[in-house]
Amino acid sequence: MKALLIAKNWPEPNSTAAGRRTLCLLRLLAEMDYDIHVASAAEKTPFQASLAQLGYTETAIAVNDSRFDAYISKLKPTLVIYDRFVMEEQFGWRVKKAVPEAMTLLDTSDLHCLRVAREKALKGGGPMDLFSEEAIREITSLLRCDLTLMISRVEMEILQSQFSIAPQLLHFLPFLVNDEDYHPGRSFHERRHLIMLGGFKHAPNRDAALWLKQSLWPHIRKQLPADTELHIYGGYADHAINQLHNPSDRFFIKGRAECALTTISRYRVNLAPLRFGAGQKGKILEGWLTGTPTLTSPIGAESMASSHELHYQPTDNPEQFAQLTAQAYSNEHFWQQLQQAGFDLLTSQYQYKSFASGFHSKLNAIRHNLTEHRHQNFFGRLLWQNQFRASEFMSRWIEQKNAK
Structure with a gap:
């Protein structure tokens, strides 16, 4: 059996949680004896994982390019995975034409339309509009696939209750x-300073850094020892983010972390002050893996853990966030409680061995009954009719235009 992942970006496991999740998904498939192939139209980066060393085959492809048709027809994958709905929009119709018998899988990472709706509501000051153009596109892609992987139970409920998606x-x-993912850090007294980490291509991380500098840090720094610093790490920082760097204010933009876990493990407290977003948050998981107490907002905690499990009440109130940060930074007993809470959550809710067999069983069940499974997804079949294939015809038009 062959599995083809069509990726928006080449996975960077040391830069993004999405990159680590991609490699985890490929590992799950390799355990099922799939021959793994990864294709992407993205530019190569020096930070991407060496897929060849993992035994996977990587291929550069291009959007709006019929050479992909020849590539996939020759490969004949048994399973095709799209790591974003935009990848399904670009390549799904080509896959359908070339290998209609291949099972298709969409990995959402987060529900894009929910993240965008929250961002617009925050910046516009109005109510959240979940039923947007982004939602129409994303739900359409979901319905065209045989199965969608969800990282958040909250978002599964939204899809079922708001969009009537079949379970x-x-x-x-x-x-x-x-x-082997655990990276225990130093003890309480061996650690200093605060950290926030996240790639700046991701809009929630950009907003978090700005909010931290403008609203949270003025309250936090007053309650901490005078030499305490806040260090912001993340790749792809632009001029606006770099301008936040202010040593006199003890606020430092540090750039890309060579290894996120090694970096976080040196700090006493990890901050994840997200005002919008969706899915699970890798920066919080990284804090737990390194034994670094991690403080976040209600949006950050969503789909990760309850306040009871976290041992604190997530907040987006600047003064309350500052008080919580000061307590975690200065109170060793509370710090140890938060550290243990993170370890307990990893053990109870995030263990690979707890989910691997269920995933394997689900894929095998659909693959062996693919025709019946597709018959039950009537709206998915409907969307493959000509009148609903706008993305295909737009791609064909662009390809012809570029050829002139």
Whole structure:
């Protein structure tokens, strides 16, 4: 059997949680004896994982390019995975034409339309509009696939209650960790300073850094020892983010972390002050893996853990966030409680071995009954009719235009 992942970006496991999740998904498939192939139209980066060393085959492809048709027809994958709905929009119709018998899988990472709706509501000051153009596109892609992997139970509920998505089209697969993923850091007294980490291509991380500098840090720094610093790490920082760097204010933009876990493990407290977003948050998981107490907002905690499990009440109130940060930074007993809470959550809710067999069983069940499974997804079949294939015809038009 062959599995083809069509990726928006080449996975960067040391830069993004999405990159680590991609490698975890490929590992799950390799355990099922799939021959793994990864294709992407993105530019190569020096930070991407060496897929060849993992035994996977990587291929550069291009959007709006019929050479992909020849590539996939020759490959004949048994399973095709899209790691974003925009990848399904670009390549799904080509896959359908070339290998209609291939099972298709969409990995959402987060529900894009929910993240965008929250961002617009925050910046516009109005109510959240979940039923947007983005939602129409994303739900359409979901319905065209045989199965969608969801990282958040909250978002599974939204899809079922708000968009009437059948439960058999969804499968819960959170961030997964193994024993080798743990990176225990130093003790309380051996650590100093605060950290926030996240790639700046991701809009929630950009907003978090700005909010931290403008609203949270003025309150936090007053309650901490005078030499305490806040260090912001993340790749792809632009001029606006770099301008936040202000040593006199003890606020430092540090750039890309060579290894997120090694970096976080040196700090006393990890901050994840997200005002919008969706899915699970890798920066919080990284804090737990390194034994670094991690403080977040209600949006950050969503789909990760309850306040009871976290041992604190997530807040987006600047003064309350500052008080919580000061307590975690200065109170060793509370710090140890938060550290243990993170370890307990990893053990109870994120273990690889707890989810691997269920994922394998789900894929095998659909693959062996693919025709019947597709018959039950009537709206998915409907969307493959000519009148609903706008993305295909737009791609064909662009290809012809570029050829002139």
